Amino acid sequence: MTSPNGTSWGPPCPVCGRLSAGPGPAPCPSCGLPAVGEAALVVARIGATIEELAHDRERLLATLRAAAPGPPGPVAAPVYPAPAAAPLPVHPEPAPAGPAPAGPAEPPWRPPSGPLPPFLADPAPPRRRVSPQEVLLGLGALLVVAAALAFVAVAWTRLGVAFQAVVMLTVTATACGASAWTARRGLRATEEALAAAGAALLAVDLGAAHALGLGGLDAVPPRLWTAVSCAVVAAAGLGLGRATRSTVAWPLVALLAAQPVPLLLLPPEAVQSAAAVAVALAMAFLDVAVVLRLRRVLVPVAGALAALWAAGAALGGTAAAWNGGPLDSWTATVLLAGAGALLPLLRRRPRLAALLPPDRVAVGTGAGVAALALAGALDGTGAAGPVAAAGLGLGLLAVAVLAARAPTVLPALLAAGATLTAAGSAALLVHGRLGALAGVALGATVPAVLAAVRLPAHRPHAVAVALLSPAVAVLLGEQAGRLTPTVAGLLLGIVAAVGFGLAALTSPAREEHAAAGAGLLAGLAGAGTTAVVGAWGQVAIILAVSAAAAGAYGLVSSRRGVGVGALAGLVAACWTAVAGAGVEAPEAYTLPAAAALLVGALPEIRAGVRSWAAEGPAAVVALVPSALVVVAEPSAVRLVPVVVAAAALTVAGTLAHRQAPFVVGTAALAFVVLGRLGPYAPLVPRWLTLAVVGLLLLVLGATYERRRQQAREAVAWVAQMR
Structure with missing residues (x-):
């Protein structure tokens, strides 16, 4: 291109923006881009093509809008992908002398808001499918291992032991070496298949050497030789994994082979002791720690193994704490408590934090497992152990309520307190110590009351527990023989009255339903407890007290259903009293029911509804x-x-x-x-009857029209009554 004054020029450089000297192989004098003229010309042609396509699009849209029969609606502006920002020139041309032309500055480009259109969004990753090559390699490795097993099992007696050992070692070394050779050639699937086959052949070699007494190895105990074999396989996998960094099978083999070694080295009688718990916890933490050195593809495997070891340690530790001797019991408890305390420290490493459960789950689970083991250890100390466990649990729950704003220790306090209380109570129930269990149930009132006062969000549940705990304590005390049924019934009636009174005081808050429900359950339990011994007068008193409290709650809260239920309770109390006294007069049963119906109909009577819907049932x-x-x-x-x-x-x-x-x-x-x-x-004489009937008919016939009108008026007068 040539300017008006005769100098040649070209489009700007695509990299630095400096004007090029025109077509040719000359590089850019600023950034050194080779053939800057040709590259700039190609970019300019592409830009011109894009601009021409945009103009064609606008013309097409204008034609389509003109051809549409309906009125044009609002047209959304098209959203284009972000254009490539032009780089600033490294050596800009000197600005011409004179003032720069004034004009509005162009706003900087901003990416469009909202989701990208489907054609610009990233495509979904394709699903991983097994290729034919992988199937062939897997079948081949499996057949090689099967052939080795057959060779060891069948041909070992025909050939010498030394020859067989040399053959197996040669095949194993060949498979491992071929895996390393294919790894250097980039044949990933082949190297993994050969590595798996080599690891399996190595395990077959070690098992066959012990089974057939190679070098007197059959004298080694099977448990010890299994541990040695696993250690050898793990060492081989670790060494070969360091030699071939790209092979995933070797680290996986080393990780899996190292798992059973510690348990195999333990004596058989120590598998159910605290030593096995220590080994399981150590392996769990080792699997978690090895994540820092493993490849990302093996991290889920290590996490699953750590979870299995942790679950085994939890089960074994609790079993040892409940069934073992004092030493094993307390040792397992200390180990589980220490492991639970280490979990939050491990989560400080970012890579481990993604593998471990969240803080609340980890802390709560660890504290709960340690508390369960502690309850077992306390149970082994004697009769006071379960009571101490339950009391400690209730104390921890009370402390948890007071420390509700400390999220770091709250999960541990809640989990430990609930577990200790439940485990101690279960132990007392199993031992048949209902009196002590009644004391634990009564003690549960303390944390429940604290929670109802300090935790508004949990107040309904806390109120229910605070009311039901004394009721349960009374029932347990009655079953244990500490309380007579009549005394237990009176106490339950008092609890029912307190529940309905609390519901009336807290209405219309959320906890009123919990308080009323607890009062209802306590009243029914009290009536049932007293009815067992036939104290019908006391049953009537309990029902009357509970119903009166419920009626007061219904009046305060303006709940008609509660009032109707209270009236039914009062009627039941009256019926129970008169039936227990042996009264058979029907009025003793109908008059209380009629009074209840009349009291229940007072709102309808005041509202002036029809009498059959108000006082009519009571009158009947x-x-x-x-x-x-x-x-x-x-x-x-x-x-x-x-x-x-x-x-x-x-x-x-x-x-x-x-x-x-x-x-x-x-x-x-x-x-x-x-x-x-x-x-x-x-x-009556017959003639008198005939005379009276005749006279009545004569009077009726003589005054028929008048009597008919009077009858109509009487019916109308009665019908227009409300």
């Missing part, structure tokens, strides 16, 4: 059974009150303009009168 329950009994079993003592009550209901219904009392009272009066006069009807 109070009067109808007594009217039936009066007719069936005539008695002057019952007849007078029934007639007076029926008349009172009729008058009250008439004056208050309420249909249900009027109808029930009138029907009861009519039924009683007819029932009482019915037996005397056969005694």
